[in-house]
Amino acid sequence: MSSQEQEHLNGAGFETRAIHAGYDPDPTTGAVNPPIYATSTYKQDGVGGLRGGYEYSRSANPTRTALEGALAAVEGGTHGFAFASGLAAEDTLIRSLMKPGDHLVIPDDAYGGTFRLVDKVVAVWGVEHSPAAVHDVAAVAEAVRPGQTRVVWAETPTNPLLNVADIAGLAEIAHAVGALLVVDNTFASPYLQQPLELGADVVVHSTTKYVGGHSDVVGGALVVKDAELAERIAFHQNAMGAVAGPFDAFLTHRGLKTLAVRMERHCDNAERIADFLTSHPAVGEVIYPGLETHPGHATAARQMRRFGGMVSFRVTAGREAALRVCERARVFTLGESLGGVESLVEHPGLMTHASVAGTDLEVPDDLVRLSVGLESVEDLIADLEQALG
Numbered sequence: 473m474s475s476q477e478q479e480h481l482n483g484a485g486f487e488t489r490a491i492h493a494g495y496d497p498d499p500t501t502g503a504v505n506p507p508i509y510a511t512s513t514y515k516q517d518g519v520g521g522l523r524g525g526y527e528y529s530r531s532a533n534p535t536r537t538a539l540e541g542a543l544a545a546v547e548g549g550t551h552g553f554a555f556a557s558g559l560a561a562e563d564t565l566i567r568s569l570m571k572p573g574d575h576l577v578i579p580d581d582a583y584g585g586t587f588r589l590v591d592k593v594v595a596v597w598g599v600e601h602s603p604a605a606v607h608d609v610a611a612v613a614e615a616v617r618p619g620q621t622r623v624v625w626a627e628t629p630t631n632p633l634l635n636v637a638d639i640a641g642l643a644e645i646a647h648a649v650g651a652l653l654v655v656d657n658t659f660a661s662p663y664l665q666q667p668l669e670l671g672a673d674v675v676v677h678s679t680t681k682y683v684g685g686h687s688d689v690v691g692g693a694l695v696v697k698d699a700e701l702a703e704r705i706a707f708h709q710n711a712m713g714a715v716a717g718p719f720d721a722f723l724t725h726r727g728l729k730t731l732a733v734r735m736e737r738h739c740d741n742a743e744r745i746a747d748f749l750t751s752h753p754a755v756g757e758v759i760y761p762g763l764e765t766h767p768g769h770a771t772a773a774r775q776m777r778r779f780g781g782m783v784s785f786r787v788t789a790g791r792e793a794a795l796r797v798c799e800r801a802r803v804f805t806l807g808e809s810l811g812g813v814e815s816l817v818e819h820p821g822l823m824t825h826a827s828v829a830g831t832d833l834e835v836p837d838d839l840v841r842l843s844v845g846l847e848s849v850e851d852l853i854a855d856l857e858q859a860l861g
């Protein structure tokens with residue numbers, strides 16, 4: 473579906489774009505959803521006579537094209553790209569933008585898989601990196617190397633401490649040294665935060681999380697608003713081949729359509745739970761960007777529509793008590809990942825962040841992380857009450 477056919481979406485609201493962008497009802501059948509094009513190749517009308525540009529499904533597949541159009545539209549970009557996973561998107565992006573000898577600034581509390589990719593895979597290939605406290609603009613100004621830094625990588629809010637980075641401030645610093653600002657927007661989702669509008673050059677998603685939203689598919693995405701950047705990423709997406717398959721693209725696209733209503737409820741429930749935890753005697757610090765006590769609250773209020781569905785907290789009685797909360801919860805499922813309809817609880821120190829134990833990135837061992845889902849909030853609060861009891 474070319475974008476010219478979708479002029480009625482110019483200026484349309486977020487929800488309208490999420491539901492209609494990327495696909496118009498099929499002209500032959502009227503199907504309102506994109507078919508799952510389970511095909512690797514396409515019949516040519518004479519040599520090189522492609523119908524709609526489709527030649528081979530690594531290069532393009534109509535189910536993926538529909539998702540990519542919708543992703544671009546919800547992030548306020550011009551081009552979207554769908555990948556097999558968030559990390560596949562990141563790897564493709566780094567190789568599109570960087571070459572051996574270049575330098576990258578990465579959050580010192582980056583998603584563990586991102587840090588491992590940069591530190592163990594990309595570094596071997598000859599790209600240098602400096603971890604920096606990206607939620608502190610001054611620390612990034614110190615970490616960039618004019619002429620060598622090609623990318624400043626940000627994540628906001630971060631995992632699991634929910635640090636908030638000033639996207640517009642980082643864009644200024646990156647651009648001043650000729651670098652690009654990449655923002656991993658997974659935790660906020662495009663509904664709550666629009667990094668391209670704030671000056672970022674590339675948005676990254678693990679669509680496995682809020683965009684897909686149902687814990688039933690792994691995927692990743694890149695969105696840009698610059699034609700030259702888009703051309704480079706398109707080349708590498710095809711040359712490296714880590715694309716989303718048509719079944720995965722379909723599921724991710726189906727999830728995206730309800731992102732706005734899901735995020736509103738994720739935020740409602742998370743706010744209620746943050747309030748509940750704040751007044752609970754067994755709980756120490758509650759970490760949620762929506763709380764005025766959070767150091768990133770003002771920045772988050774400026775650049776996010778609301779404050780998201782992730783809440784972390786420290787259990788006063790320490791590590792064993794924190795583990796007990798995780799294991800006693802019934803409505804909250806003990807598990808990694810986030811952003812699905814079901815609430816999840818985890819112990820970052822022993823689960824998602826076990827690999828950074830003993831480093832500067834180590835998280836407190838009395839920390840519990842919640843991905844607040846869409847169940848009845850009274851049931852979620854009652855569950856935490858009994859788990860803390």
Ligand SMILES: *Cc1c(COP(=O)(O)O)cnc(C)c1O
Pocket residue numbers: 557558559560583585586627631656658659677678679680681690691692
């Ligand atoms: C999960 C996640 C990733 C990696 O995505 P996958 O789909 O698991 O490859 C990257 N960034 C953030 C913030 C994540 O939460």
